[in-house]
Amino acid sequence: MPPHPSSRVQKAREKLAARLREIRKDEGISGRELAVRCGWSESKSSRIENAKTPPSDADIRVWCRACAADDQAADLIAANRQSAEAHVEWRRLQRTGLRRLQETTGDVYQQTKTFRVYVSDVIPGFLQTVGYASALLSSIADFRGTPDDVSDAVAARMRRNEVLSNGGRRFSFVLEESVLRYRLCSAETMAAQLGHLLGAMDLQNVAVGIVPFSEQRAVWPMPTFTVFDDRRVHADTLDAASTLTQPSQIELYTRAFERLSQQAARGAAARALVADAVASLGG
Structure with a gap:
């Protein structure tokens, strides 16, 4: 997916992707291991981490659960929803x-x-x-x-x-x-x-x-x-x-x-x- 035409929205998506990547790294697992735990392809993990594909609410919940970070899911979901509307x-x-x-x-x-x-x-x-x-x-x-x-x-x-x-x-x-x-x-x-x-x-x-x-x-x-x-x-x-x-x-x-x-x-x-x-x- 190409970058969003709004630079503000694209930056918000990149910030969300970076937070998800940090959560994975804090858990000490690779993108491949994350994909296994989430039950999806490694390429999907990569697209989300690199802000190529916006994650769904369900994707964020599964990602956080796989990384023992359920307490961060609510904030991340809200950030995902507001990325196109916040500014x-x-x-x-x-x-x-x-x-x-x-x-x-x-x-x-x-x-x-x-x-x-x-x-x-x-x-x-x-x-x-x-x-x-x-x-x-x-x-x-x-x-x-x-x-x-x-x-x-x-x-x-x-x-x-x-x-x-x-x-x-x-x-x-x-x-x-x-x-x-x-x-x-x-x-x-x-x-x-x-x-x-x-x-x-x-x-x-x-x-x-x-x-x-x-x-x-x-x-x-x-x-x-x-x-x-x-x-x-x-x-x-x-x-x-x-x-x-x-x-x-x-x-x-x-x-x-x-x-x-x-x-x-x-x-x-x-x-x-x-x-x-x-x-x-x-x-």
Whole structure:
């Protein structure tokens, strides 16, 4: 099989193949012995180890069992499944406009019961007003040169965000104080957005923590990410959206969220930070 046209996917496949090869070597057996234990041809082992043939979930389970490494199978299977989906370039996601991107995540939002959201740059999408979302998405569309469907994208985002009013779902947000200060829209729009944030903090199923500028950091500010239950993580960079499903990856991001959450101001202290940001708009 030729290399995958996406260099990111091909690198993920090669990384998986290297891990499988290491597992075999750690067991101290040859490719031939592995093939015997797995009940398949030696050439199949070679194709998998050299990233010529992507292994199936069953292949990975058999490989790990043959090498006494059953405890690594779950991570490897998740890595195998996400290799073609983990890094999707924004230009591919947004080439038909921003509305469709808002709608494609709808099923994930409906299926999730607990959301953990960390943001270091903008107000979380869940908590955005129409005005703030319009300004942000307009900026994104202009920067990326996507079709101008901002009004439709904002409407789709507002529909998607209706999950926030479902009392059966829990939302935990951790914001850097910088999020309250970055001016991505007019002062009036930002004041309305911060007022909306204060209102959301009253919801029973919503917890909002804000890490103050003055806090001595135990954990550094990170790029924005969202943990959906304990099943997947969405982590964004400037050029790509990453969907992570390996148990070890989810555990890493969950641990990061808990560390960041411990440093966040809550209740009256968090409200005071928002009020200070509102007051600064009039300066």
